Amino acid sequence: MSSTFCFFGPEGLKSTEHPIVFIHGTGMDHTVWTMPIRYFLRKKRNVLGIDLPGHGRSKGKLLKTIPAMAEWLINYLDDLKVKEFSLVGHSMGSLIALETAALAQKRANNLVLVGTAFPMAVSDVLLAYAKDNKPEAIEILTFMGYSNQARLGRNTNPGIWMTGSTKKLLEKSGKGVIYQDLKACAEYGSGLESAKKVSANTLLILGKKDFLTPPFKAKDLIKSFNNPEVKEIADSGHTLMIESPNTVLDYLIEVL
């Protein structure tokens, strides 16, 4: 676990009491969660911005399945002596959060799934590009990761070109990372069973203009949870934390 990078904030991890665990999506790292992390730090909450093995600043071998990633996360939290926690995951991270909440039912108090669906289908074309580490994989993920309007920009975060920054983050991922992540998403088959096991308060934040995980593909998942809350953001695509950061934060504040 020493090879794992986790962002705790500038002052480091001060306490392991009920942290909020932020989990990134395919090929990304903890920096996609910087803004909400900064909010909860200001509110004196304990926060863990995880870089999954082989992602961002974390070394270590890539994990090949969503259940393996969830097991790894629970071991990591055990090493930190974390007892109870809340989980926030985006895209692939939402599946890891779901599986973690199912495996550690009594420890996961809150579960927030952002830009999620089950099954999280991945096209053969995209997988083939990713397998060969072709730039087309990143271009497709970037293109499909945003709503049509967001591709024109008008970022609420001044001066940052949204698709450019996402593309750059994906380009910085190591060879094979995107393929392994996409494959793990595509092969994850126990989402509905896991959702039935979850006892945490559950919130799904979905983008109505999401091309990768459109809301209608989350319907079965929503039905499988016990009384989940669902928020849809009208103008957002898949990368909700970038397209609608303030709305996402407001929803996180409500539940966390």
Place this chain on the structure above:
Amino acid sequence: MKDPKELKPDTLSLHAGQRPDPTTGARATPIYQTSSFVFDNSEIAAGIFNIERTGHVYSRITNPTNSVLEERISALEGGIGAIATSSGQAAMHLAISTIMDSGSHIIASNCLYGGSHNLLEYTFPRFGIDTTFIDFRDVDLVKKSFKENTRLVFGETLGNPGLDVMDIETISSISHDNGIPLLVDSTFTTPHLMRPFDLGADLIFHSATKFLSGHGVVIGGLLVDSGNFDWDKSGKYPQLTEPYEGFHNMIFTQEFGPAAFISRARKEGARDFGACMSPHTAFLVLQGIETLGLRMDRHVETTLKIVDYLNNHDLVEKVIYPTLPSHPDHMLASKLLVKGCGAVFTFELKGGREAGKAFIENLSIFSHLANVGDAKSLVIQPASTTHHRMDADSLKKAGISEGTIRLSVGLEDYEDLINDLELGLRAAKKISQ
């Protein structure tokens, strides 16, 4: 799954960063002529200040009109973000001051705009930042010029005024081998003629005063971050990789990843140095960029005709333009600048300084002034104006003589321009006889 259809440059020039105003329906980018922005409540205010929420605070740091421009230039350059500044000089200063401290060193091309040369040669040394000026064509010299404290390599896509074409692929590769980023002044080429990030540059700045705005009505600059440079791996930039006391011990690479540089440039540089662009200026630059592709193609087309005319004129010693086989970077230009080499070039007039004076004073369409990149054609004699602070040796190294004339070719009818030049040349001929 459909193949992604990325938007093309001509579309991005018109749309990137902007959507119709949701409140008024205004199609054009509104000018948010306000110094500051009202917060919904105290909690929201604290959130924006703490970078946990997006929003605008104060127009020295961000402004919605400027943001459209910043996104637009980022999109056109293939970058991740940008900052609009009060001038091109301010953009250059912001780039350098964001990653350099007293005691650090720059390797720069010896063919620079006079203003850039002044800043590096005379002003930055007062703050402990020294520069070695070298010929970037001498690759071995570039390699040998790195010192322990070198923190930046800097040059222009087309050197001023000799139009030295920078071999960005080679220079960036050498820079990266030394763990140093390459900053490029892309003013003369604009993203329509060249995208330096695609060739390996890490940071770009523009004088938006020139071709981007294109009409000679504003002073402005843009600093663009590619997001490519690995500041952590380099280990030479504590400004980005170590806690910054000026913002609650933030470590920019940890919190912003690829956007570390542009984030620090805004959080510190825009905040503390304050060389911001006015939103009205941003609007005018946006208006210019909307027609960038059309204008640059016309600039280049007319320039080629004028270069051909002058190159065959008895009173002209030589024309310095990279499309000509006589230019030392002709081959490189044909590889890097397939859409053209811009609309600024120099030529040597027979008869020296006095002939040049007569030539300029007898032009009526070309305006004698210190600028380039206007829709109107411009002329100047560098040795007595833009480069007058350089000594004879420096002038020679920069390819400037007393008879050097610099033209910036505008969008007028080319026959009218050639007729105007003919009048000037006739006047010069009388002097030289």
